[in-house]
Amino acid sequence: MPFDKTRWETYKYILLELVIMAGTVMLAYYFEYTDTFNVHVQGFFCYDSAYTKPYLGPEESSAIPPVLLYAVVAGVPTLVITVTETAMFLMQYTSKELDSREKSIVTGDCCYLNPLVRRTFRFLGVYAFGLFTTDIFVNAGQVVTGNLAPHFLTVCKPNFTALGCQQALRYISHQEACTGNVDDILRARKTFPSKEAALSVYAALYLAMYITCTVKAKGTRLAKPVMSLGLMCLAFLTGINRVAEYRNHWSDVIAGFIIGVAIATFLVVCVVHNFQGKLLLSEESSQDGMDGPPMMGAQRVESPLEKYIASQMAELREEEQGPRSWTDRILNFVSWATGISPSRFRHLRHTRQ
Structure with missing residues (x-):
């Protein structure tokens, strides 16, 4: 079997992307669910009013619990992108004359990848990478940073008398000063930046830019900004809720917003190029055909618009030469509808005669 350099290069790039994605997921897992990385222990002043806010319970009791936030952040963009790409593909599929070469993209020697699947996985893959x-x-x-939550002293429950806090400005830096629940104390030391604010604004901005750049249907000039601003408003309300429930400071939420906006903007502008890369059908197929090895003997397929324009130009030339019969007019119309040249019809007619 001869060595196919192009196919090997394709497989190599796919393997590299899978390795990068797997490494990103594993690193996120170690940060989230293991104690591999120790949290910096930040000290505090006795009776510091910035950390004496009431503790309203675990994260599950919040107005926006983590389960709901993660489900929305992961599910809504996936659903919207999949439905939109499918609708656009069906609209282009039914509105154009396309042969089998234009309706699928060859990858290697044996596998054919539908452009709908390729585009959808591309946008969702970039989105998932940005999420992690x-x-x-x-x-x-x-x-x-190990920044302290507004309710840190409430869950820390330090013994101010034993710590010598007769002076209000005494700084406590050792970890053994707290007597409360260890898990609550650890979560209260991890607030900067706000994870909920960063994830929500990232998902909202990515989806808003996708809707704005991709959907080109008529009548959506006002619908697209309304949907985009609505998504950004939900992300903003998520950050406000974190501050209202004394789970984050304003600085934590603003830092989370900055991180989410920066990552979403970078991925949309530099990685998927504002979602303006390749169309679902004909243009994507032609671009992929140019990038891969040349196809021997492949004929160019004219679109219906090109055929119609060519027939109209032929009619103008014939009108300049002289009047045409009704038979010629019918032949031109059938030629435009079927894609067969008028000369072939005339040749068949003369042959029968």
């Missing part, structure tokens, strides 16, 4: 990257950035910031 945002989580890594946020967890890294929380581990390095």
Whole structure:
């Protein structure tokens, strides 16, 4: 079997992307569910009013619990992108004359990948990569800074008398000062930046830019900004809820917003190029055909619009030469509808005669 360099290059790039994605997921897992990275222990002043807010219970009791947030962040963009790409593909599929070469993209020697599947997986793959990257950035910031939550002293429950806090400005830096629940104390040390704010604004901005750049249907000039601003408003309300429930400071939420916006903007602009890369059918197929090895003997397929324009130009030339019969007019119309040249019809007619 001869060595196919092009196919090997394709497989190599796919393997590299899978390795990068797997490494990103594993790093996010270690940050999230293991104690591999120790959280920095930040001290506090006795009776500091910035950390004496009431503790309203675990994260599950919040107005926006983690389960709901993660389900929305993962499910809504996946559903919207899949439905939109499918609708666009069906609209183009039924509105154009396309042969089998234009309706599928060859990858290798034996596998054919539908452009709908390729485009959908591309946008969703970039989105998932950005989601895990945002989580890594946020967890890294929380581990390095160890910033305290507004309710830290409430869950820490320090013995101020034993710590010698007769002076209000005494600084406590050792970890053994707290007597409360260890898990609550650890979560109260990981607030900067806000993970909920970063993930929500990342998902909202990515989806808003996708809707704005991809959907080109008539009558959506006002619908697209309304949907986009609605998504951004939900992300903003998520950050406000974190501050209202004394789970994050304003600085934590703003830092989370900055991280989410930066990652979403970078991926959309530099990786998927504002979702303006390749169309679902004909243009994507032609581009992929140019990137791969040349196809020997492949004929160019004219679109219906090109055939119609050519027939109209032929009619103008014939009108300049002289009047045409009704038979010629019918032949031109049938030629435009079927794609067969008028000369072939005339040849068949003369042959029968």
